[in-house]
Amino acid sequence: MGDSVAGVATRARTSEVDFALIGHQESWRAAADVLAVLRGPERTPLPDDEIKDILPWIPPRAVCHVDIGSIVGAKARGLYIDSFIPPDRLEAAYVHENIARVRGAAACAIKAGAKIVSLGGFSSILIEGNFDQLPERHDTVFTTGNTLTVAFIVQGIKKICALEGRNLRRSTLLIVGATGDVGSGCARCLAPIVSSVLLSARNVERLRRLAAELQADGVRVEIAADLQRFSAEADVVICAASLASSSLLLGRIAPHALVCDAGYPKNLSPRAEMLGVTVFFGGLGQITGGMKFAPDFRGVLNRHPFPDVVHGCLLEGMALALDGRFEPFSRGRGSITQERVEDMETIAARHGIYLAPLYNADGPVEDGLLLPDGMGVRMSAGIPRGSGPAAPLS
Ligand SMILES: NC(=O)c1ccc[n+]([C@@H]2O[C@H](COP(=O)([O-])OP(=O)(O)OC[C@H]3O[C@@H](n4cnc5c(N)ncnc54)[C@H](OP(=O)(O)O)[C@@H]3O)[C@@H](O)[C@H]2O)c1
Structure with missing residues (x-):
């Protein structure tokens, strides 16, 4: 060195x-x-x-x-x-x-x-x-580096669906921070290959513009600034909002949803109750x-x-x-x-x-990557508590 x-x-x-x-x-x-x-x-x-x-x-x-x-x-x-x-x-x-x-x-x-x-x-x-x-x-x-970030978020979503045996094509995808650089990039990549898309952010006019762009390609889209207002529950979620702190509570999502937290700082609140949900940190490469x-x-x-x-x-x-x-x-x-x-x-x-191998605050969410047919794959559900070792500073 x-x-x-x-x-x-x-x-x-x-x-x-x-x-x-x-x-x-x-x-x-x-x-x-x-x-x-x-x-x-x-x-x-x-x-x-x-x-x-x-x-x-x-x-x-x-x-x-x-x-x-x-x-x-x-x-x-x-x-x-x-x-x-x-x-x-x-x-x-x-x-x-x-x-x-x-x-x-x-x-x-x-x-x-x-x-x-x-x-x-x-x-x-x-x-x-x-x-x-x-x-x-x-x-x-x-x-900005956001194109490779989007690539890794999309790859991560596809990989976790494969590991969990979920069919992305039948999924309802929720993107929080959908109108942002990262969120809109994810929407453009994933909307064509899911069943429907729920887009959320605070500015409704920008949501409408993104929805119109996706609808023009035949995508089923719903928009809402308030996450409780969507008519359907999401089974795949991307959190890509530019939140200053980990404060996001997702509310209504499907009981076994797959959630990618791509925020930096992390989007999801450590107080979020998400039993049965699998969370992984997205946008990371090796x-x-x-x-x-x-x-x-x-x-x-x-x-x-x-x-x-x-x-x-x-x-x-x-x-x-x-x-x-x-x-x-x-x-x-x-x-x-x-x-x-x-x-x-x-x-x-x-x-x-x-x-990068997928992980969350509890550690790796996948093991035995090289084993065939998902053998040896172990999933752990968990909510992110911030990275790094536990210590008095937060
Ligand atoms: N994992 C990685 O490698 C990686 C790489 C790059 C970026 N990131 C992270 O990804 C996130 C997004 O980055 P970006 O470049 O896409 O940011 P951006 O272009 O500024 O977009 C932010 C998005 O979040 C929405 N938003 C902001 N505050 C919100 C709130 N309180 N509730 C709901 N939505 C809110 C914005 O829309 P409104 O203003 O209309 O609400 C917009 O849709 C950031 O946390 C960033 O640090 C991670």
């Missing part, structure tokens, strides 16, 4: 990197762990209340190098830049402060000479597809050609029960870098189509970037 934490930012300015990943932490526990590595093992961990005081004062900065490999031998060097948006400040009240943080993180990526930058988590939501809000860039392009952090942030930045699992939004920049395609593949504002998703899947798969 070799890189010291202090050296990353300095070296990032002098040696060019292929890609940069802009992110922020989903929980205080995760943010505390990042700070602990940045401070070094010789310093005693900060108390929880001090971390909450300090974090809002940390400017966006390069945290570590990320070296990745492809199954066809390509290699790329990247930089993870944390915008240090505090986990409890994603609400609209902090929008100007947070946009400034994303701009600051983007400036770090441009200064480092990154050829492509993935806007992870809320970064792209804050920019709202308007890349002109980002600082002046020379040869740096930006992508890079099989190798990934190394320098300094070593393994398990700190990627807090998943499987190795080398990364959010689809960040993996998109990595896949494009490995492919030498430095282009703003996903620009936001609801333009993700099935064709684009297939293109992105092909690019990712070419370099060994595939759907």
Whole structure:
């Protein structure tokens, strides 16, 4: 590994990197762990209340190098830049402060000479597809990463249906956050292959526009801002709303529904009572050609029960870098189509970037993936309680 934490930012300015990943932490526990590595093992961990005081004062900065490999031998060097948006400040009240943080993180990526930058988590939501809000860039392009996210959500839905022996074609699909970049992309990919679609978000006019687009292709669609108002119960659900905290209560869904929580932070409330329902975290992929952090942030930045699992939004920049395609593949504002998703899947798969094994807050929801005919497959129903180890910080 070799890189010291202090050296990353300095070296990032002098040696060019292929890609940069802009992110922020989903929980205080995760943010505390990042700070602990940045401070070094010789310093005693900060108390929880001090971390909450300090974090809002940390400017966006390069945290570590990320070296990745492809199954066809390509290699790329990247930089993870944390915008240090505090986990409890994603609400609209902090929008100007947070946009400034994303701009600051983007400036770090441009200064480092990154050829492509993935806007992870809320970064792209804050920019709202308007890349002109980002600082002046020379040869740096930006992508929201949402096309690969949609690809992995759709693949995850198909896989869990296959594992559970469900027929997607007979399913009623509910998408919460349906008019968003991720939600509308999922709707375009899945609507043609389900029985009917329920679309939900707060703005009804935008719901009507998306419904009309899908209906024009013969899809049966219902829309509602209030989840209780749908006439049918959903048996497959995608949660892709840009919620500042895990607060979603789904209410009426079928007793054995399959639920993909693709939110970052997670959409579903830990208080949700969903007995019999299978939940998995969606939009995640796994890079099989190798990934190394320098300094070593393994398990700190990627807090998943499987190795080398990364959010689809960040993996998109990595896949494009490995492919030498430095282009703003996903620009936001609801333009993700099935064709684009297939293109992105092909690019990712070419370099060994595939759907990650499915899991939720209780751990893996699938075992024995390689066994034939679903033998050895074990499903666990559970509601997400946030990722990372249990600890006082939340
Ligand atoms: N798993 C991954 O790798 C990954 C990658 C990218 C993004 N994400 C996550 O996916 C989610 C969506 O991202 P996006 O880029 O699609 O965001 P977006 O384009 O801003 O769309 C957000 C959607 O959520 C709806 N929404 C917002 N607040 C809501 C509320 N209180 N109740 C119901 N609906 C609400 C919005 O419509 P209205 O405003 O009309 O309500 C819109 O339909 C975010 O949590 C994001 O962090 C995950």
